């Protein structure tokens with residue numbers, strides 16, 4: 001009985017302490033705000049020293065540094081682009097940096113998302129970024145938004161910032177950010193990086209076109225590749241992210257040379273930069289023209305027919321009889337039934353890991369009928385054909401493409417292995433690598 005009472009007392013104490021902590025945190029916030037308000041119009045000695053190497057630039061000076069101090073920037077996406085851009089923005093002394101991300105830190109992020117560390121795997125990216133940015137600069141305010149940006153919350157979040165940095169990796173969010181920034185009259189510093197290439201431009205700034213002026217309709221979903229599928233080199237995202245911070249700083253300073261109405265293309269393989277002049281604003285743009293037909297945010301996942309995240313999305317193209325599970329394939333392969341297993345991943349991925357006796361025919365070759373004769377010849381010798389890929393999407397595309405060719409010849413259709421090698425690793429062989 002005594003023990004029970006002690007536990008209750010301790011629980012009560014903890015509750016009281018939590019309440020006190022919450023009150024103190026609120027007090028601290030109010031004090032900080034008060035402090036910042038009072039010193040917003042001048043730099044203290046600490047700030048003069050901290051930012052001295054950029055204050056002495058004629059492009060910045062004391063007035064420029066004060067502009068940075070008064071400015072607020074929202075970085076959407078704490079990934080490959082958001083990490084370097086928010087680091088340089090926080091380092092440069094932007095008064096308030098918001099960092100928005102819905103995701104958690106994973107091991108596959110660390111090669112390029114350098115704000116996150118091995119010890120923050122599993123934490124939210126927004127919190128992980130906030131901790132690191134505060135370590136770098138405790139004199140500014142860092143706001144973590146752990147949320148998915150949606151049509152419901154975008155305007156309320158963005159209206160509290162001067163400029164938005166688009167550091168996301170999907171088309172639906174690009175349209176959402178564009179429309180929200182046009183409606184709220186905020187410049188949008190947009191970057192992207194894939195494999196060894198990157199792009200950069202500033203939308204909606206001093207009469208420059210918006211994203212919709214250039215891309216009135218979204219691309220077909222299967223024409224879009226993200227970093228999870230296409231791969232990306234960390235140093236390339238670093239280049240583009242750092243340039244996003246640079247453009248943002250120039251906008252805040254009101255300096256010339258902002259990359260609006262131009263598109264910068266970076267080729268990391270050749271180490272070249274190219275500048276393309278963009279078409280001017282579209283007079284009949286649905287959102288930024290004088291008579292817009294869009295006056296509020298819409299459903300962007302529906303508009304783009306794709307998810308607003310870069311999480312795995314599972315296609316479902318086939319009938320159940322055209323597919324088998326990894327467990328069924330395991331049984332069949334263990335019992336020594338002769339068959340042909342086609343792995344449709346790219347050869348680089350095939351090199352990482354593969355199932356025994358699988359034959360690598362990349363999906364592009366399958367879809368362009370480059371090696372289909374080989375497959376058909378083997379199939380015609382009454383060998384059942386199975387198709388596998390990393391996550392089970394490309395294998396479905398391959399089966400859908402091959403099935404009519406098989407049927408023409410009176411052969412049994414090939415079968416898709418559901419969930420691909422990820423499913424194999426989860427459900428059959430835990431030692432099989434996942435990437």
Ligand SMILES: [Zn+2]
Pocket residue numbers: 209210211212213214281282285286287288289
């Ligand atoms: Zn427009």
